[in-house]
Amino acid sequence: MYEELVRQRDAISITNHRTSSHLCKIDVYVPPSIVVPIREQVITLYQHNIHARGFENVTLPRMFVLERHYMDVQHSTMWFILKNFVLDFITDDCARKKILLAHNPRLTEVAWEDDKKLHYHFDISINEIDIAKDWKMFPFKTPKRKLYKDLDKQVETFIERESSLYKQQKQDFLDDNDxxxxxxxxxxxxxxxxxxxxxxxxxxxxxxxxxxxxxxxxxxxxxxxxxxxxxxxxxxxxxxxxxxxxxxxxxxxxxxxKGNFFSLDIFKNLFRLKNRLDVHRKLIEVFSYRNDISQRKSIIEEVFHIFLSKNRFEVPKHLVLRKQEEILLALKKIPDYYVYRSQPQFEEHVAFLAERQLKEELIIDKIAHDENITIDCDDVNGYLHLYNLDRLKEFVHFKPTLDIVEDSHVPLHDSTLRQVTLREKTLNHVIYLLTK
Incomplete structure (x- = not known):
């Protein structure tokens, strides 16, 4: 069902052409079969919900709505189709065509045709990079864990308690935090x-x-x-x-x-683990800390250190600036933002972080395309399962823009989670091959 709904977006057509080494223009055409029913329903909504003098307690005439609220009708129709169909479609289409998006598409123009068809025009930033073909043979030494026996006891207790509680849940029914x-x-x-x-x-x-x-x-x-x-x-x-x-x-x-307790089966599938001992070793990564950094984070840092040292490339300045804006918007939501803002070289640190994140995303996206890695509903489920548990959240490296998953009362578009899930699955694929 999930994959079928994703494929249904093919009713929309798309063309793209390169204008420079870092820029691509995308034109999206939405046919009357989609536009007309939605526009007619928008008109009906305005007829029933707009109050006008002389039309108290009655449905507004259609012609009155089109004369007085024509631009509102056009805008509402355009906005709904853009947010709920077009942006998801662009993400899926670029993934199929292996176009490496360096940033979210930028809408440049919207054109109506006979009030029945819509044309959306976008600019997308791309940054094609080359990855060493022998990356699977890169020498990799896994950062060591702490050898405290208490860590092993903590992991075993965690597995026993969480797995037992997970099995007591009704898997097909919605509970709090799911x-x-x-x-x-x-x-x-x-x-x-x-x-x-x-x-x-x-x-x-x-x-x-x-x-x-x-x-x-x-x-x-x-x-x-x-x-x-x-x-x-x-x-x-x-x-x-x-x-x-x-x-x-x-x-x-x-x-x-399910969002409350740890699932042994989901965890094993996510990381391709064969037995209980493998699960134990993997969980140690988020229980073992050195200098306030978990073993998991140390592994990820070492992976990207190797890739960046063996694959040197530059990111265009305008992409770094846009990423900086995203990071600053996220930081402003933190209570201690002004404390951070007052620190020396704050802007330099943000610029460094923006460039680092962009390079990591480009490397992982390139590998995902080269390795033909795909995702399904189970992958997104697994990603959210990790993200939802405080202890397991340390396994998640790639997060949606501005950490919008924390704003949980607002539904998230599927494409938002599909993109970060693909990156996370690819990163786990890389770590698996380098450490096996």
């Missing part, structure tokens, strides 16, 4: 699916400990495979769009990633 993958299909006012409109895929963390949104309440007590209707889709609190605020959506639960 992640849920669901499809959302736009409905008309009679709660019937719009013709030819592709379901959108999202992931969301269910949290009921504190304030629960009305949208999340609709998921409480649900199980995998359930279908139900919710009256809005909260994608971004800063964008109060007519489509997501007032339109009903058919929700179907595709997959559930």
């Amino acid at each position: 992640w849920v993958c669901f499809s959302a299909t736009m409905l008309n006012n009679n709660h019937k699916p719009l013709n030819n409109v592709i379901p959108c895929l999202f992931w969301m963390k269910l949290t009921t400990k504190y304030l629960v949104s009305s949208f999340q309440k609709g998921f409480i007590g649900r199980k995998k495979g359930d279908k139900f209707v919710l009256n809005h889709l909260p994608l971004d609190e800063s964008l109060q769009e007519a489509v997501t605020e007032y339109n009903p959506f058919l929700i179907e639960i595709i997959s559930i990633s």
Whole structure:
């Protein structure tokens, strides 16, 4: 079901052409079969939800809406299709064509054609690099673990306790702290699916400990495979769009990633572990620390040190600047931001971090393409399983932009998690080959 929904995006067409060594232009065409039903539903929403003098307690005439709110209708339609179809489609298409994205696509223009077709124009930054073909033979010495016997006892206790508690959960039912993958299909006012409109895929963390949104309440007590209707889709609190605020959506639960306890089977599959001893050794990586750095982080640092020393390349300055902006936005959410900001050479440290992150991403993306590594729903489930547990989060190196997974009450687009999951799976693939 998950892979089928991803493939349905092929109804949209895309063309791309290089304009320079670091820039590619992408044109996305959305056909009338998708645009017209959504635009008509947007018009209907405005008819029922806009208040106008002289039309109290009645549905606004269609012509009145088109005359007074034409640009609003166009914008709402364009925005909904962009956010829920086009951006995901570009990510998938670039992955299939092995185009290495150095940054998120930048929308440069949107053009309507006869109110029935949409053309989106993007610039994407690319940075093609070469990786030594013999990288699998790089000499690699795994950083040593601490030899305290207490660490082994901690790991064994962790495995026994967490595995037992995990098995006591109902695997197909949603609980607090679980992640849920669901499809959302736009409905008309009679709660019937719009013709030819592709379901959108999202992931969301269910949290009921504190304030629960009305949208999340609709998921409480649900199980995998359930279908139900919710009256809005909260994608971004800063964008109060007519489509997501007032339109009903058919929700179907595709997959559930349990979020409270450690799963031995998921962990073994993620890291290609054969037995209990392998699991023990792998878990030691996040229990053993030297100078406040875990063995896992030391391994990752050593991997990238080797790759960067044997594969030297430069990253264009404009890409570094954009990455710096992302890092600064993330830092501003931290309570101690102004303490960090006051430190000497703060900007130099941010610039160094931005360049380092870009180089790591480019190396991993290149290897993923060369090795033909792909992901499925189980991979995303595994990624979220690690990220959701404080003890296992140390295994996760690549995270979504701005750590938006922490803002769990807002559903995340599937492509956001697919990209970081692919990078994480590729990194684990590299470590596995270098250390086996």
